[in-house]
Every structure is written in structure tokens, then in C-alpha cells.
Amino acid sequence: MSDADFLGNEEGLKRSLEMLLQTHAQSGAQPLPADLPDTGLGASAALELLAPLVLGGAAHLGAASSLAHMDPPTPWITWATTLWNASLNQNLLHPATAPVARRIEEAVVNWLAPYFGMSGGHITPGSTLANLTALWAARECAGIDEVVASDSAHLSIAKAAHILGLRFRQVATDATGAMLADQVPTDLSRAALVLTAGTTSTGVIDPLHLASEAAWAHVDAAWAGPLRLTRYRTLLNGIERANSVAVSAHKWLFQPKESALILFRDNAEASAAISFGGAYLAVPNVGILGSHGATAVPLLATLLAWGRQGLAERIERCVEISDSLAGFIKNDARLQLLAEPQSGVVVWRPARQDRFDDLLAALPPGMVSTTTIKGERWLRNVAANPNADVTTLLENLATALEMCLN
Numbered sequence: 001m002s003d004a005d006f007l008g009n010e011e012g013l014k015r016s017l018e019m020l021l022q023t024h025a026q027s028g029a030q031p032l033p034a035d036l037p038d039t040g041l042g043a044s045a046a047l048e049l050l051a052p053l054v055l056g057g058a059a060h061l062g063a064a065s066s067l068a069h070m071d072p073p074t075p076w077i078t079w080a081t082t083l084w085n086a087s088l089n090q091n092l093l094h095p096a097t098a099p100v101a102r103r104i105e106e107a108v109v110n111w112l113a114p115y116f117g118m119s120g121g122h123i124t125p126g127s128t129l130a131n132l133t134a135l136w137a138a139r140e141c142a143g144i145d146e147v148v149a150s151d152s153a154h155l156s157i158a159k160a161a162h163i164l165g166l167r168f169r170q171v172a173t174d175a176t177g178a179m180l181a182d183q184v185p186t187d188l189s190r191a192a193l194v195l196t197a198g199t200t201s202t203g204v205i206d207p208l209h210l211a212s213e214a215a216w217a218h219v220d221a222a223w224a225g226p227l228r229l230t231r232y233r234t235l236l237n238g239i240e241r242a243n244s245v246a247v248s249a250h251k252w253l254f255q256p257k258e259s260a261l262i263l264f265r266d267n268a269e270a271s272a273a274i275s276f277g278g279a280y281l282a283v284p285n286v287g288i289l290g291s292h293g294a295t296a297v298p299l300l301a302t303l304l305a306w307g308r309q310g311l312a313e314r315i316e317r318c319v320e321i322s323d324s325l326a327g328f329i330k331n332d333a334r335l336q337l338l339a340e341p342q343s344g345v346v347v348w349r350p351a352r353q354d355r356f357d358d359l360l361a362a363l364p365p366g367m368v369s370t371t372t373i374k375g376e377r378w379l380r381n382v383a384a385n386p387n388a389d390v391t392t393l394l395e396n397l398a399t400a401l402e403m404c405l406n
């Protein structure tokens with residue numbers, strides 16, 4: 001006799017979908033039991049208990065005024081295929097437990113790698129691990145003992161250097177957070193130079209032509225990498241000279257977490273250098289992860305559904321939203337724009353810094369985040385939401401300005 005909880009329950013799944021598509025108020029949420037329940041509620045009751053909490057308590061990343069973080073809403077085809085993934089539970093560590101999923105990952109990676117001048121790579125659960133993987137390969141392939149990155153590089157770079165026992169050297173940046181080319185050490189013969197394509201704070205792109213200068217060049221394109229598939233592709237010219245590139249798919253490729261790509265110019269060499277084999281493994285284990293799932297399936301589904309053009313349209317729409325917002329801010333004497341946005345990140349503040357907290361409090365939740373640049377606080381919008389509505393955003397901003405800056 002089979003255990004029905006491991007079979008598809010059409011009614012339960014339909015109910016879960018119905019819940020997903022409803023709006024929920026978190027106020028309906030019941031407190032969770034303090035301890036692990038000894039007897040279970042059953043799947044249906046557990047879902048009813050969780051819906052107000054999980055669905056009602058979540059941030060709405062696709063709302064008209066959501067524009068604060070690098071976390072996008074996800075297209076519904078990724079919800080459907082993520083459900084398939086959960087049900088099938090393929091393990092890409094073993095060809096026997098993921099006969100098709102391994103091929104799908106290879107196909108998706110091979111579709112995307114050429115846009116960055118890379119020959120291949122693999123999927124990781126985020127660019128934090130993609131960056132670590134890249135610098136691990138750099139240490140093995142190029143014998144580097146130092147990582148050089150700008151003082152605006154993501155903290156995962158310093159973390160990776162620390163884990164790998166490599167020295168970490170910071171290069172100064174200009175007022176917008178872009179690496180100052182004339183501050184880069186001249187001898188990079190034992191260094192990995194990390195250039196950021198779209199810094200987390202301000203979205204600026206380091207001078208990517210510097211990629212030819214070091215023993216190993218890695219471009220952290222976690223955020224802005226997908227611009228390579230759009231009409232803004234030339235902003236990332238020079239990326240093809242890197243030895244490795246990291247791109248987060250759960251940012252501007254609109255994928256559910258956790259999804260990113262580590263790409264290598266010479267994938268065969270890099271993958272061999274970070275492979276372990278033997279024992280119970282039928283094929284070598286490449287990279288950091290052990291068991292891992294078919295993250296490529298929702299990405300493949302998205303790329304099939306949209307094509308490059310459909311993807312580009314969504315990203316370009318985000319860039320246009322950020323440009324409109326920046327234009328408004330630049331033309332309002334009560335506000336100060338840090339710089340023209342390069343990759344959908346708008347950094348600004350009230351001209352009167354003493355009104356910073358008032359203005360922040362007057363804006364709806366999810367509309368802005370804050371960042372500190374050269375010791376000063378700024379407001380930050382990140383255009384990761386193609387459904388953000390410029391009219392709504394500008395109305396919210398106008399109302400907040402009326403309230404605290406007039």
C-alpha cells in the first residue's frame with residue numbers, strides 16, 4: 001500500500017494554488033507551536049495554518065511601488081516548474097538521479113555563456129558561491145595569492161578571499177563607487193582582479209577593460225550581467241576578457257532563489273581544477289556543492305517562454321523605470337541625485353540631510369532602501385520589478401515630499 005502523502009493530491013494542490021492567488025492579511029495568522037508537535041495536523045490543516053503567515057507576511061516584490069532591492073518578482077512559469085522540481089527531487093550530483101536535469105543545466109549554461117564570452121560553467125545557489133567558486137578556480141589555475149577588488153565590491157569577495165586563505169587588497173573608488181583605474185596595483189602577476197559589473201550599492205560598472213591586466217580576472221556581474229542580453233549590452237564591453245563571470249539569476253533573470261551562474265572562459269580547465277571524484281560518485285563533483293537540485297529547469301522554462309527578446313524587454317523596462325525616477329529627482333531642487341543610474345540603481349537623498357529619516361519614514365514600505373557611501377547615508381531604489389509603476393512611484397514621492405520637505 002502506498003503512502004498517499006507521497007502522491008499527487010489534486011484537491012490539496014488546487015487549494016494551495018487558490019491560496020497563492022488570493023490576497024492574505026497577516027493579521028489572520030495563528031501563532032506557531034513553541035515546540036515540534038508530536039502529532040501532525042495533516043497536510044491540509046497545515047496549509048490552512050501556514051497560508052496567512054507565509055503568504056500574508058511576505059513582502060510584495062511585484063507591487064506597483066516595490067523598488068527597493070535586487071529581488072525581483074518571478075514569472076508564474078517558474079512557480080509551476082519549481083513545483084515540478086520539488087516533486088521530482090532530482091539530485092544533479094548523480095547522473096542516475098537526474099538523467100535529464102543535468103543535460104538541461106548544460107543546455108541553459110551553454111545558451112547564456114557566449115553572451116559573456118565564456119565557454120561554459122555551472123549553476124550555483126547565488127553569486128556569493130559563484131564568486132567563491134571563481135576565486136577557488138583562480139587559485140588552482142593561476143596560482144594567485146591575492147585578491148584585488150574595489151572598496152565597493154560585494155562582501156562575498158572579501159569572504160571568499162578569507163575562506164581561500166588569499167590576501168585581500170582594496171582599491172579606492174570614485175564618488176559613485178566605480179574602481180579608480182589609476183589606483184589599481186601595477187603588478188597583478190599573482191593576483192585575481194575582481195571587477196564589479198553593477199555594484200550592490202550604486203549599480204556602477206567598474207572599468208572592465210582592466211580585465212586583461214591580471215593573472216586572473218573575475219567579473220562579479222551578479223546584478224548587471226543580464227544587461228548583456230539587452231540593448232544595453234555594450235555597457236559591459238570588456239567582460240569577455242575575464243577568466244570568469246558570476247551572474248545571479250535570482251536577480252535580473254527573474255528566477256526564484258537560489259539561482260546563479262558561474263561561467264569560465266576556459267570551462268574545461270577551470271572545472272577540472274575544482275573537481276573531486278571517486279567513491280560513490282559516478283562522475284566527478286565539480287565545484288562547491290554536493291547534492292543540488294534542478295535549478296536550471298525554471299530558468300530554461302523562462303528563457304523558452306520569453307526568448308532573449310522577452311527577457312530583454314523586461315530588463316529594459318526596469319532600466320526605463322529607473323531613468324524616469326532619476327529624471328524626476330534630478331529636476332527637483334529639494335532632492336539630490338548621486339549620479340545618473342548605470343544599471344537600474346538610483347541613489348539619492350533630500351538636499352536637507354536633516355530630513356533624511358522623515359522622508360524615509362514617509363515613503364511606503366518596499367519603495368526605497370538605504371545605503372552608506374563614503375560615510376554618508378543615501379536612499380536607494382533598485383529597479384528589479386518590471387511591474388513597478390512610474391506614476392505610482394512619483395505620486396508616492398510627491399506626497400512624501402509635501403509631508404516633510406515643504
Ligand SMILES: *Cc1c(COP(=O)(O)O)cnc(C)c1O
Pocket residue numbers: 070125126127128129154156196198199200220221222223248260
Ligand atoms: C547580490 C550580489 C552578490 C551576491 O549574490 P547572491 O546571489 O546574493 O549570493 C555579489 N555581488 C554583487 C555585486 C551583488 O549585487
